[in-house]
Amino acid sequence: HEVLPELLRSVRLALLPESYLRNQVACEELVTSHKLGEEIVADAVRCKMKILQNDGLVTGCCARPRKVSQALLLLGGQTFMCDKIYTLDHKTSEIIPRADIPSPRKECSACAIGCKV
Template identity: 70%
Template sequence: KDMVVQLLSSEELETEDERLVYESAMNWINYDLNKRHCYLPELLQTVRLALLPAIYLMENVATEELITKQRKSKEIVEEAIRCKLKILQNDGVVTSLCARPRKTGHALFLLGGQTFMCDKLYLVDQKAKEIIPKADIPSPRKEFSACAIGCKVYITGGRGSENGVSKDVWVYDTLHEEWSKAAPMLVARFGHGSAELKHCLYVVGGHTAATGCLPASPSVSLKQVEQYDPVTNKWTMVAPL
C-alpha cells in the first residue's frame, strides 16, 4: 500500500489525464477489496480529484458505491467538487492539493491575429507534429493579447465584430479544456501587451477608441497599465508608461 500511495502522490508523476490516476487507485482497491477497502480514503487523497473533468467527477466518482459508503471518502470527494466549482467559476486561485496541477510539460498554443476576427484555439503537438483544434474562444475577436499564468491562458481586450474595442477577459484552463470569464479590464484596449509577474497579470499600452465604441472609430494610444490579481479577480491601475 505504501508504495502505491508514494507513486500516485509523487510530484514527479506525469499525466495529461487524471482519470488514469483515479482508475489506477480504484483498480488497486478492487483487486483485493475485502482487505484494501479501508485504504480508500488514503488513496483518494493522492488523486488530484479537482483536475478530473466535471462530468466525470459528478457522474462517476461522486456516485461510486465504495465512496458513498465511506464517510471519509465521501467528504474527500465533496471537497474536490467544491474546488472544481471554484475553478469553473474562475473564483480566485484554488490552493487545495486536490487541484494542484501535475507535471504535463510545456505546451504551445496558437490563437488570435490582427487581420481577421478569430475564435479558434490550437494546440501544437510537437511529438506527433500535429496542430490540434481546442475549444473555441467564446467571443470572436482580433488584436487581443494572450498570457499564461500557470496552466491558464488569459486573453484580454481586442476588437470584436459587434462590440468594438473590448474590456473582456477570457480564461482558458488548459487542464480542463474549458473557458471562463474573468473580471473585465478597467480600460477597453486592443493591440496591447500582457505579461505575468509574481502570479499577477499586467496589461500595458495599446489603443482604444477615441469616439464611441464601433470598430471603425478612430483610435488613440494608451499609456495606462493595469494589474490583475487572479486570487481576488480584481484589476488595479498601476504606474502608467
C-alpha cells in the same frame, strides 16, 4: 476500504471533467459508503466549481499542480515583442528564458497565475 482516503488524496480529482467527477466518482458505491472518502470527493467537487467559475486560487490537494516549484510565464502582445517563453524561479525570483516561441506568432498571449488566465 481503509486505504480509500489515501488513494483519493493521491488523485487530483478536481482536474477531472465535471460530469465524470459528479456522475461517476461521487456516485461510486465505494465512495458513498465511506464517510471520509465522500468528504474528500465533495471537497473536490467544490474545488472544481471554483475552478470553473474562475473564482480565485484553488490550493487544495485535489487540484495541486504536478510540480509546485514551477510556473510558466508567457509575455507578449501587440505592444510588446517577445521571442521566448520564460519560467519564474521562486527561490531567486528571477525570470529565466526557457524556449523560443515558434513562428508564426499571433498578436495575443496568456499568463497563468493560480487558476486565473
